[in-house]
Amino acid sequence: MAGPTTAERGKRQQESSGPPSARRLRRRRLRTIVILAVAALLLGGGGTWVLYGSAWLRVTHVSVSGTRVLTPAEVRDAAAVPVGAPMISIDTNGIEARLRRKLPRIDTIDAVRAWPHGIGLKVTERAPVLLLRDGKNFVEVDGKGVRFATVSQAPRNVPALELNVSRTGSAAASLRRFGIDRLVREAVRVAGDLPPSVAKGARALQVRSYDDISLALGDGRTVAWGSSENGSAKARTLTALMKAAPRARHFDVSVPTAPASSGS
CATH class of the missing domain: 3.40.50.10960 (Rossmann fold)
Structure with a gap:
């Protein structure tokens, strides 16, 4: 079977390359994709740095509510929240388990992040x-x-x-x-x-x-x-x-x- 003629090959090449305006549009799209990909990488890295590396979102205080017999100081000491650590790294489930283990008077405990700098400990004591x-x-x-x-x-x-x-x-x-x-x-x-x-x-x-x-x-x-x-x-x-x-x-x-x- 005979291959394409010279005219046919030229026509196909013209169709694939397209007019100059189409080629420019494709280049713009490619640049946009590259820019968006680079921006996503920068934003992801920046977000990670804000959450873990910066001083903006770190624990500076621990608040305690709901105590009757226990004192807030006793609860804070038993909770052992790492003040100065990134907020995102705080293990609230671990804090709750530690408080129930160290202070049996606690019936329920809810440890929550109070953005941007606090950890809240809501205590319900046994009666x-x-x-x-x-x-x-x-x-x-x-x-x-x-x-x-x-x-x-x-x-x-x-x-x-x-x-x-x-x-x-x-x-x-x-x-x-x-x-x-x-x-x-x-x-x-x-x-x-x-x-x-x-x-x-x-x-x-x-x-x-x-x-x-x-x-x-x-x-x-x-x-x-x-x-x-x-x-x-x-x-x-x-x-x-x-x-x-x-x-x-x-x-x-x-x-x-x-x-x-x-x-x-």
Whole structure:
């Protein structure tokens, strides 16, 4: 088969090269692409330098909010935020994990960057609902059953948790089945279900077994609560029973459908 003629080759070459205006347009496009690529590289390098190398976006202060018992200084010391480091390099998840490990009183912690120069630490502390006696000190127990702090002075209006679990008989079986930690959690559930008016005057929660939890009030009255089950129903029954028998000294709501009161 014969190849293209000289005329045909010339025509193809003319079509590929195009008129001068088309060639200039292609050169402009190529220059634009090169310029944009160089600009992107410069901007990327400049942005990296601003974030990591410059003094503009570095940590200069750490703020703490939400503390009640802890002091802001204690939180800052435990957080160990590297002041002077680039903001972008701060490991906020690591700070949160470190604070929970070093300060068990902290329930939740939110570490955030406060651009351009700050780190904010928002703290929620655990609140004691029961106290366990430990020699002359007290162990604070929160609403999740976590023993989070030992203090020398009992906080006001927090009842004591008295674990009077026998090692013999049915109480021993309950101890073997549930364990001390479970019994503590059951007591915490009871404390959370108490009517506010009763909780305010509570002196101690006494645990003898899973099914034998009672309450001692500051005025000498007692309440047999039973297990932690049906707590809301027991609370309503206790409120009604105390109104119906204001002179009674002992109340039994262990079976909320068949409550009882005695003494005067």
